[in-house]
Amino acid sequence: GAVVSQHPSxxxxxxxxxxxxxxRSLDFQATTMFxxxxxPKQSLMLMATSNEGSKATYEQGVEKDKxxxxxxxxxxxxxxxxxxxxxxxSFYICSASRSRVAGMWxxxxxxxxxxxxx
Amino acid sequence: xxxxxxxxxxxxxxxxxxxINCTYQTSGFNGLFWYQQHAGEAPTFLxxxxxxxxxxxxxxxxxxxxxxxxxxxxxxxxQMKDSASYLCAVMDSNYQLIxxxxxxLIIKP
Numbered sequence: 592g593a594v595v596s597q598h599p600s601x602x603x604x605x606x607x608x609x610x611x612x613x614x615r616s617l618d619f620q621a622t623t624m625f626x627x628x629x630x631p632k633q634s635l636m637l638m639a640t641s642n643e644g645s646k647a648t649y650e651q652g653v654e655k656d657k658x659x660x661x662x663x664x665x666x667x668x669x670x671x672x673x674x675x676x677x678x679x680x681s682f683y684i685c686s687a688s689r690s691r692v693a694g695m696w697x698x699x700x701x702x703x704x705x706x707x708x709x
Numbered sequence: 710x711x712x713x714x715x716x717x718x719x720x721x722x723x724x725x726x727x728x729i730n731c732t733y734q735t736s737g738f739n740g741l742f743w744y745q746q747h748a749g750e751a752p753t754f755l756x757x758x759x760x761x762x763x764x765x766x767x768x769x770x771x772x773x774x775x776x777x778x779x780x781x782x783x784x785x786x787x788q789m790k791d792s793a794s795y796l797c798a799v800m801d802s803n804y805q806l807i808x809x810x811x812x813x814l815i816i817k818p
């Protein structure tokens with residue numbers, strides 16, 4: 592159990608366009624979902640944390656108007672990169688956490704989405 | 710500030726044992742995670758420690774000393790498929806994961 596999917600797995604878009612990435616928890620209800628960005632040879636960088644039905648909490652330096660996050664249900668969160676530019680090209684990974692179980696807050700990661708902006 | 714330190718890169722031989730260290734300084738502590746990440750893929754969960762001591766899971770073991778702010782991941786009987794980055798992450802008092810930069814492990818035949 593605890594499978595998280597992401598769609599699409601890779602996307603190429605032109606500069607100035609918007610791209611939506613979906614993150615779904617397939618076999619559990621995710622009270623919290625996280626969006627990360629990872630540049631080559633670097634560690635994960637948390638972009639935002641979202642709880643179902645409420646506004647996302649963005650990390651310092653992440654533009655909330657550029658990276659729109661919607662967490663409409665307990666199994667789906669979306670990240671929309673608006674007016675994408677080449678510097679937004681990166682590996683975007685979501686993770687989902689279910690309610691606290693036995694004191695453990697494990698995050699289950701999706702397979703990631705590779706975004707290339709030309 | 711919050712800080713997670715782990716070596717950038719390590720090399721080991723197939724069949725051998727390797728220990729990857731992680732030291733941390735965080736505001737509060739709610740557990741330490743180890744994740745494995747193959748190139749171009751998302752991280753996969755390996756272990757979670759919240760109490761001091763050693764947790765063994767097959768060929769992988771993870772150790773924690775909260776008083777020293779220290780953990781290690783021990784990999785035994787190394788296989789070529791273990792070549793990957795190993796990420797140490799600590800959950801702070803706000804239940805937020807603080808990530809280390811990762812240790813790239815290279816396995817040689």
